[in-house]
Amino acid sequence: MELKEFIRFLNRLEQNDIFYKLDKIRNDAVLVEIAVSGQRWEVEFMEDGTVEIEKFISDGDFYDVKEIEILIKEFSD
Template identity: 70%
Template structure:
């Protein structure tokens, strides 16, 4: 728990916005968005920490991209 709270305090000290969520039964996720990146940091009940980073390619797309995304990721 100390590592979890220390991490949140460090984010707050640096004025980095975060959101807490729970996706897996055994973890709490901290979701962070910074320019050009999004991070998911999960604190597991066994004490491990998993970090996944999503990096932007810097590209911007027009409205047509919505149809492509919905078609590609629909069930």
């Protein structure tokens, strides 16, 4: 994907009031993190022109404050 297309993509997000932020976690890519109701997307624009999209979709469940301890216990090293 060319830079012009990348900028057009960001402009489309803005025009549609879709929240995003830019990040960089790989040496050869720019990450666009997108948040919409019930979903979060990671769209990576790679140096070679490829685009990878990963979607994280909510199961619709909500948890109370006790879930914090469960998450920390489960995902700590």
